Amino acid sequence: MSEETVEDFRRRAHEWIRANLRPASGSTQTLRGGGDEQDLAEVAREREVQRMLFDAGFAGICVPTEYGGQGLTHAHQRAFNDELVGYEYPARLQVPPMTPCMAVLLEFGTEEQKKLHVPGILKGEEIWMQLLSEPSGGSDVAGALTSAVREGDEWVLNGSKIWTSGAWWANWGLVLARTNWDVPKHRGLTVFMLPLDAPGVTVHRIEMLNGNREFCQEFLSDVRVPDTDRVGDVDDGWTVGVRWMFHERMQYNSPYVTRPTGAAREGEKGSILNVVRDAGRLQDPVARELAGEALELGLVTEALNHRVARGIMSGTMTDQAAAVGRLLMCTSLARQSTLAFQIAGAAGGAWNDDDGQAAERGIDYLMRQTASIGGGTTEMARNVIAERVLGMPREPSLDRNVPFRDVPRGSARS
Numbered sequence: 001m002s003e004e005t006v007e008d009f010r011r012r013a014h015e016w017i018r019a020n021l022r023p024a025s026g027s028t029q030t031l032r033g034g035g036d037e038q039d040l041a042e043v044a045r046e047r048e049v050q051r052m053l054f055d056a057g058f059a060g061i062c063v064p065t066e067y068g069g070q071g072l073t074h075a076h077q078r079a080f081n082d083e084l085v086g087y088e089y090p091a092r093l094q095v096p097p098m099t100p101c102m103a104v105l106l107e108f109g110t111e112e113q114k115k116l117h118v119p120g121i122l123k124g125e126e127i128w129m130q131l132l133s134e135p136s137g138g139s140d141v142a143g144a145l146t147s148a149v150r151e152g153d154e155w156v157l158n159g160s161k162i163w164t165s166g167a168w169w170a171n172w173g174l175v176l177a178r179t180n181w182d183v184p185k186h187r188g189l190t191v192f193m194l195p196l197d198a199p200g201v202t203v204h205r206i207e208m209l210n211g212n213r214e215f216c217q218e219f220l221s222d223v224r225v226p227d228t229d230r231v232g233d234v235d236d237g238w239t240v241g242v243r244w245m246f247h248e249r250m251q252y253n254s255p256y257v258t259r260p261t262g263a264a265r266e267g268e269k270g271s272i273l274n275v276v277r278d279a280g281r282l283q284d285p286v287a288r289e290l291a292g293e294a295l296e297l298g299l300v301t302e303a304l305n306h307r308v309a310r311g312i313m314s315g316t317m318t319d320q321a322a323a324v325g326r327l328l329m330c331t332s333l334a335r336q337s338t339l340a341f342q343i344a345g346a347a348g349g350a351w352n353d354d355d356g357q358a359a360e361r362g363i364d365y366l367m368r369q370t371a372s373i374g375g376g377t378t379e380m381a382r383n384v385i386a387e388r389v390l391g392m393p394r395e396p397s398l399d400r401n402v403p404f405r406d407v408p409r410g411s412a413r414s
Contacts, residue, residue: 003072010079016056021049021087024260039214043127043169046090050124053090053258060122062255063106068119074255074313084260090124091259092166097121099254100247101128101174104191108232108240113193117172130248131161131173131194131218136409139377141176141245142185142238143407146220148177148192155179155192155230157200157223163374167203167216170196174244175220180235181405188404189237191244193229200224210363245376249322251329253309262302271357272336275343278356287343294339297332304328320388327381330372337361337368 004012053059054068061077063069070076102121105114120126137143146159157177167173173194180188196203200223205213232240252259272294281287305325311317341348341361348361372378386392399407 004076006073006075006079009072009076010083013058013080013083016058017083017087020052020056021084021089024086024088036213040169043092043166045088046092047124047127049088050090050093050122054123059258060118060256061258063102063118063122067106067114068122077255077258078261081259081261084258085262087260089258089260093124093127094257094259095251095254096130096165096248097126097128097170098256098258099250100244101130101172103247103254103256104174104231104240104244105193107243108191112228113231117193126172127166127170128172128174129164129167129170129196130244131164131167131175132244133161133163135160135162135217139380141241142189144176144178144185144189146175146177148179148190148225150179150227150234153227155225155227157192157194157220157225160217160219162206162215162217164216164218165214165374167196167218168205168213172196173218174231176237176241176244178404179237182403183235184401185399185404185407186238188235189241190234191231191237191240192225193231194223194225198223198225208367210360210367246319246322248376249326249381250309250312251326253305253322253325255313272340272343274357275340275361278358279344279347281343281345290339290343294336297336301325301328301332318389320384323381323384324389326376327378327385330378330381333371334368337364341365 050059057070058080060067060069061072061080062074063071065071098121102118105117109117117126121128132141134144134146136145144159146157146161148155148157150156155177157175159177161173161175164173173196175192175194176189177192178188179190182188194201196218200221202219202221204217204219206215206217207213208215247254251257272291276282276284276287276291279287305328308317308321308325312319312321341364344355344358344361347355347358348365351359383395387394
């Protein structure tokens with residue numbers, strides 16, 4: 001059977017989207033809590049939409065057919081994303097479920113693992129999260145203290161992971177754990193798949209300063225995982241981890257992600273212009289200049305991300321260049337939140353029901369660094385760019401070639 005051309009695929013997508021999906025409900029503010037009931041209702045609807053996409057042949061457009069996908073090209077995915085502009089889509093089921101989680105399974109999972117889990121992800125039946133960061137590790141992912149000890153055909157996991165978005169409503173997680181303490185830290189790690197309702201897993205929700213409780217901390221107490229749920233070789237988890245973090249940095253530029261083209265830019269456009277309007281500053285040249293800067297940042301960020309994605313896909317750029325797009329995106333989002341707060345003025349800090357989109361911009365301003373921390377800090381992105389893209393010398397490391405159990409660590413604090 002010949003591959004469907006991009007234009008034929010686009011026409012089919014155009015007709016199906018308009019016949020089956022609802023118009024987009026408008027931009028939403030990142031990490032603004034609407035309450036558990038609303039969040040769960042939105043997750044349920046996104047699962048439903050994901051299943052609709054699967055049944056219509058629009059889920060996993062670039063995923064091989066043997067795992068439930070369509071086996072098409074990145075150009076087909078881009079065409080679908082173009083047609084999706086202005087319509088609803090399953091946003092929470094894209095990052096991290098599709099990438100990095102599904103992407104890691106496709107790259108490192110066994111045939112049995114891929115056939116068991118990838119179709120469920122594409123149908124919206126399985127929602128995956130990444131259990132990567134730890135309370136003691138900061139951005140040093142390789143410094144994981146969560147341990148996995150083998151007992152026959154099982155592994156026993158103990159430790160804690162933190163800053164897992166949406167773990168309270170997810171099904172599965174990818175876990176990076178320490179399996180060997182007698183080798184340098186990068187050489188003693190292993191990746192596992194973990195059902196989040198497994199015995200011994202406790203999910204604690206973290207309340208942010210704006211009341212949002214999306215981020216979670218997971219406590220693993222003698223959690224038993226079969227060896228069949230190991231991803232990659234024992235003690236070779238860093239090989240998996242390097243690609244894991246690449247897929248994480250790709251985020252919405254990944255060929256596995258379904259998202260309206262220019263979603264961030266269009267959402268910010270509507271948002272920032274509504275702030276100007278609701279702050280009563282449509283004719284204020286200062287407000288218009290600030291709004292123009294915010295829109296310009298969106299345009300430049302989108303253009304750079306597309307360029308980097310094309311370069312990586314074509315092989316003209318190293319895959320580590322994904323850090324370039326991530327760095328600009330994070331700094332851009334922080335600046336856009338600052339600009340919106342400046343435009344909103346007093347209504348951004350103390351608002352009433354009549355202040356519309358100008359309300360709560362002060363909270364967004366206080367939360368502006370979230371994107372620069374989650375998914376790997378901007379400091380780490382700068383290191384990757386310097387060392388792996390520009391070829392600059394690596395920073396000195398006192399724990400290189402030192403067995404991990406001999407690396408000095410601070411005492412735990414209560």
